[in-house]
Amino acid sequence: MKKMAKPKTTESKGKTPATETITPEAINGTAQASGAGSQVSFNTDNLKSSYCNVCNGSSTREEVVINFGVNDSWDMNRSKIEVELGHRIVMSPHAAKRLADMMNRLIVEHETRYGKLDN
Template identity: 30%
Template sequence: MSINWDDGEMESIYANIATATANREEFFLLFGTHQNWRGTDIERKSVDVQLSKRVVMSPFAAKRLAIILQHSMKAYEDQFGEVKL
């Protein structure tokens, strides 16, 4: 099967942080930014994150995305080296 991607109405955003939650029917991917470049404050117990986009998808689409990300990360690390967290 061939997929023809139409990017005519696509928007690009920058996110340096993401998280995911789910219920029985859907997965929710939340994307945002934090300003960690200001350094960390030992007294500070939290980080402010400005959420900008939410993607809602079925469990089937979420699993396909997880597989695609896993393959993409492997290809990236094969070329550029391990990404350490």
């Protein structure tokens, strides 16, 4: 597990800290940015968090689409379950592959800490 650089924050007009600086190694697992000391800065001023317990996806040659939503039906015996989709993320296949690699690393880290997950 790679250690992330200590986040740096900036204050903005009485708001909570809004910018985090993380090394490219922490993001990609390897140094892919140009220059030895390159850093990526994330501006979180407009960041929104959402809960998701359902996702599905599709792809074409040019893009990968992932939909995220919430199934709030507790009665699983119903013949029709409605999922409220809240977000759709469209990305290039290259970005999707990086996302898949990152998700695989996160799951391995989670299972190392908390035990194996069932499929």
